[in-house]
Amino acid sequence: MTGSTSDAILTVEALNAYYGRAHILSDVALQAGRGEVVALIGRNGAGKSTTFKSIMGLVDDRRGRITFAGNDISRSAPHEIARLGLGYVPEDRRIFTDLTVMENLEVGRQRPREGAPEWTPERLFTLFPNLAEMRGRLGGGMSGGEQQMLTIARTLMGNPLAILLDEPSEGLAPRIVEMMAHAIIGLKAEGQTIILSEQNLHFAGLVSDRAHVIEKGRIRFGGTMRELAADEAVRRAYLTL
Amino acid sequence: MGFYLVQFLGGLAQASSLFLVAAGLSIIFGVTRIVNFAHGSFYMLGAYLAYTLAERMGGAVGFWSAIALAAVATGVVGVVMELLVLRRLYRGPELFQLLATFGVVLIVQDVALLIWGPEDLLGPRAPGLEGVVRILGRPFPKYELLLIALGPIVLGLLWLLFHRTRWGTLVRAATQDREMTAALGINQTWLFTSVLFVGSLLAGLGGALQIPREAVNLHMDINIVVEAFVVVVVGGMGSVGGAFLAAVLIGLIQAFGILVFPQITLVVVFLFMAVVLVVRPHGLMGRQQATARGAGHVPEAPIHASGMMGRVAAVGLLVVLAALPALFGDYALAVLTEMMILALFAASLHFIMGPGGMVSFGHAAYFGLGAYGAGLLVKHLSGGMVAGLVSAPLFAGLGALLFGWFCVRLSGVYLAMLTLAFAQIVWSIAFQWYAVTGGDNGILGVWPDGWASPRWAFYYLSLVLCAGGVLMLRRVIFSPFGYALRAGRDSPLRADAVGIDVRHLQWLAFTVAGAFAGLAGGLYAYSKGSVFPTLMAIPRSVDGLVMVLLGGVQTLTGPLVGAAVFHALNTEMVRYTDHWRLTLGVAIVLLVVIFPQGIVGTLARLPFFRRKEA
Incomplete structure (x- = not known):
């Protein structure tokens, strides 16, 4: 049922994750092709963030097969995964508040990577013009929207082949959400592969090619955005509040 | 000029x-x-x-x-x-x-x-x-x-x-x-x-x-590490600029303190630290410490009251301990007596570290206060042993009540360092106030009353008081007070929100722990016949920490096992090797690497010891 792509860059199969005795993810499977924007849609607590954290190696107790750019990363450490070119933008942003904007970007910097767009602070400032004016500002002194932009820019500094973008629109003012959507569309135009999680179906629809719907740690739907839009039953069962 | x-x-x-x-x-x-x-x-x-x-x-x-x-x-x-x-x-x-x-x-x-x-x-x-x-x-x-x-x-x-x-x-x-x-x-x-x-x-x-x-x-190592801790804490943990400022202040206080207060030179720096921490709980240039994210720290499994097996084992242990005087001579009984006293000391430290979540680097203060509580009574009022064993926990409890009021206002390493500061203050009073405490000559002649003076009799007295003390601490941990205390440790904010006065509870717990440490100290004084300032010195506090950590902080039997293992290692190694520090140090490092949850904590994770899920 998944509109699978032949040159998948990220493939997740039978992913299970646990926090202590609690079973959080059950046989999650998803896939993203090069240059695609794929959305993982679900309600609060459905398992979106845990899915991303598990892919990134940040959940200790995880089982399953995760392949990224031809490498098996199911047992790799977070820094190894990041160095293979998988970027991660956490939902709570996690800006280094004691570091300046430029220093935050420096922490994310990695060497240019073949097959990925090459980012410099200057190029990122054209994508997020707000940041250009606050290079020396401490991360702790920025607004939520500015922090959200910085956290994406910081991950892009690693010149990733693909990025996991956890709820980019969460908690932002409508005007900022719009800017965020433009930025993501801009990234897509650069050829950046993006897997993003969303509660907001409208936002996901603006930027994504395909969607997976997750509920209670299981994938309930996989298909194009258009198919999801047509599937009233899925939307009513898993997405509406 | x-x-x-x-x-x-x-x-x-x-x-x-x-x-x-x-x-x-x-x-x-x-x-x-x-x-x-x-x-x-x-x-x-x-x-x-x-x-x-x-x-x-x-x-x-x-x-x-x-x-x-x-x-x-x-x-x-x-x-x-x-x-x-x-x-x-x-x-x-x-x-x-x-x-x-x-x-x-x-x-x-x-x-x-x-x-x-x-x-x-x-x-x-x-x-x-x-x-x-x-x-x-x-x-x-x-x-x-x-x-x-x-x-x-x-x-x-x-x-x-x-x-x-x-x-x-x-x-x-x-x-x-x-x-x-x-x-x-x-x-x-x-x-x-x-x-x-x-x-x-x-x-x-x-x-x-x-x-x-x-x-x-x-001796350079211990002296400097304590001073360096003081500097770091006064400046604010992790702040290099703060460390510089604090080092300058403390260097100058040492240089001039000796002119102004020649009597209390040893304590001036610690008084300064105590004042700084009371006024600025995170040091001069420190900030509220963010919990280090991703420190990989696993939430502790809740502790349980022991089941049938545990109770049988505890009773069995008591029976064995009660039978020992029939088998062993005076030397072994003296070692065992000390072991039990240290177990009570360790259990009292564990009480604030485990359920209370407060790490103390200066718990020996209360052990020592207890010993002095008994010793001073003997020296100045010629009091008997029973009175001494009553005054020991009282004296230590009062000290803990006073110092605890300040300590519970802090948390983490800052709290630990404030306890150390108070311990150093108490130690220097005992060390420098010759007229009352006898200074480093200590107080001699603190002997048990006639009926308790045979080794076996004092052994039984210690067994009753130590086992009783440990059991009482256990009771408290499983009382509503203990639950509230643990709630406060796990989430101060949520505990506050449901109406628990966390600070007040911690203060009380600190005092209780101090009193039991004091009881241990009083017993120790009578078992040795003397009281010295070293009883409340830093090494003794460190011993307590080692015992608790060695056994496992989040287990109840841990401190007891830790005390037994530590004391046994200590005494045996001093007997058999000149290089007991080396051997003990290697043993500690190996134990830590092999038992990363403490001895009891690690054993408890083995399938054999794990409780069956209901």
């Missing part, structure tokens, strides 16, 4: 040395969240290495290269400790690394003794800086001027290192959020190793620079 100026400059020179050591400690703590007890040992190693190298190489070039080489070599020793020991423990419970670094302290002490011998070693003068300069007519050593300059220079270099290099940026990022730093592709393992190198190098440099000033000796 000249006199005061020279005194002032002397204080600044001392401050520079303190700053070097404290900066290293602060950096290591900031990134790894490890309270590195071995930092003073690295300082001492730096001094010994510089001494040997300077002797070998000779000459001006030789001297300065010796200092540099000694610092680098000490850095390498820090790296070795990280690679062999600490690296295996990052995911363990916090403070467990502290135990490992304490093992390293013991190892370094004996290794230094083996290599350099027990005598004080006087190093060469610094070539070109042997003489004095006259300042307002007063002589002042030239070498001290160099030290005064060195402090700000190192501060500047560290600032550049942390703010103008990629490495520094990464270290600051990891200090704040390790997990996120890893998710951005930074291999923290090597970051930590390099931080250990820089921090230990600074300690080694601080030590190496001492050789023209003072004789190198085997």
